[in-house]
Amino acid sequence: MKKDTWRRHTFLVLLSLGWLFPLYLLVLNAFANLDRWDADFDWRFKGWEPMENIKIAWEAATLTPGLKSNAFYGILGAGLSVIFASFAAFAIVALNPRFKQTWFWVIYGVNLVPYQMLLLPLFESFASTGLYDTRWGLLLVYIGVAVPFAFFLSRNHMLSIPHELLEAAKLDGANKFKIYSRIFFPLSLPALGAAFLFQFTWIWNDLVFGLTLTTSEEIRPLMSTLSTLVGMYGNTPMPIILSANFIASMPTAILFIIGQRLFVAGLRAGS
């Protein structure tokens, strides 16, 4: 057993170093001293000015409204889509409805669409219904796109919940809403938590829907603001662009650090 553990650690440490190296490059270049910077992405140390670069990036990219909007879109979008999806998953797994396969494909099937395909029709219908450049309009888009995968993930997790629990609850006379809230919801919390994290991250990092469906600064999500204001190949120095991206990725990084503990703990408690 000892030898096995050693081999595992060696393998994992080597692989982890490979995984961390690009992140090291990202941080090293983001926080390099602007005066010593000479236009090339480098693996060598060129000064360390994190506070200075973050300050410049924050002002150059006007990050505050984007961060606020993203908190709204991320929390509400991911939260509501996961709850809606878990209702539908519960109905398919536990309520044994007619046309089970059809329900599954209607909700999951659209997840197979390439998202770029939605842009033009959405832009047209948003322009004609007054949803263009509104918070609720963009939120609706995020929920619609996020539901299918959250549904797929929670359905598959709910399938592993022992069927005897359901039968026992039915014998006790529990109604559908009780069966959902007392059995299926709590038992699938780890999967729902994971779905929330993934969909939050997806919404947080969205670029194209934000670019296509919004225009004003206080409505536009973060990545779209970042891409228009900083301009990938504009005159902004690379360290500032990287610093702006670094700030923009901090919330999701922190969420994953906290979240990973939560859903792993949730699983331990469940087993």
Next chain:
Amino acid sequence: MATSRTRTGFSTYLFFLLALVPVCSVMVYPVGKTFYLSFTDSEGITAPNFIGFTNYIAFINEPVLRATLTNVLIWTIATLVLPVSLGLGIAYIVSGVRGSAVYRLIFLLPYVLSGVAVGTLWFNVFETNGLLNRFMQFLGFEGFTTSWLLYYPQNTFAMIIASTWAGTGLVVVLFTIGIQSVPAQTVEAAKLDGANAWALFWQIVWPQLRYIRAVVIGTALANSLRTFDIVWVMTGGGPARSSETLAVTMYRESFLLNRYGMGSAVAVFLMILVAGVSFFALRNGIKKEQTL
């Protein structure tokens, strides 16, 4: 049938309703619209005329289509081999090791970056005057430098490395959820029977991963078939459309050339491809549900 069918009453539909409203308004309607546009000559300004299958025929006869489909195939196979198999391997090796949370986090960190950030980072590594080539020169390996992004098929392979780096963490987490739901008693019993790590994996863990495997493979297939962000940022599908994927073709036709009708036809083709592949990949997982 083992289960008594509960009355499919109004309250059952209520459970579907909240999911259906956003999905239908945001996705089903635009998909329908795209189907319609694919049979027209729409270019955005003038009213579209119905032209039958003209767009589809033009698309199928494009000489570059073969290269594009080859790229899509390379992306799909590489995604199954790299992020999926590697992710499963990591998830299994990590589980039960001291510090497993830290390892998982390391693999997951690239996933929190936006697609544009990942693309920018790797573009700077692989471009002709990029970090990789300069590092080779620094070490004295001039012979190994090449224009990674300018030649086929190495540009696609370079982008697959970038995408593997960004996407493996998600697979690790999904498989970890699956592995941790394997009852601890089962694992202990197998260990007492003298099963080694290899046997433990194939005989105890693998069968238990059935449902999560469907999630991972289903998503990986769909995502690889419609690969877009990384290609768009790193090569734009070039040079000479050599690294293009179908999603890139669609985007270029629609939003750079304003040929919405043609772009929609590519979109419909891609959608049918993804739906077909996913249906076959997921069919088993769905059939099993009915024996529940």
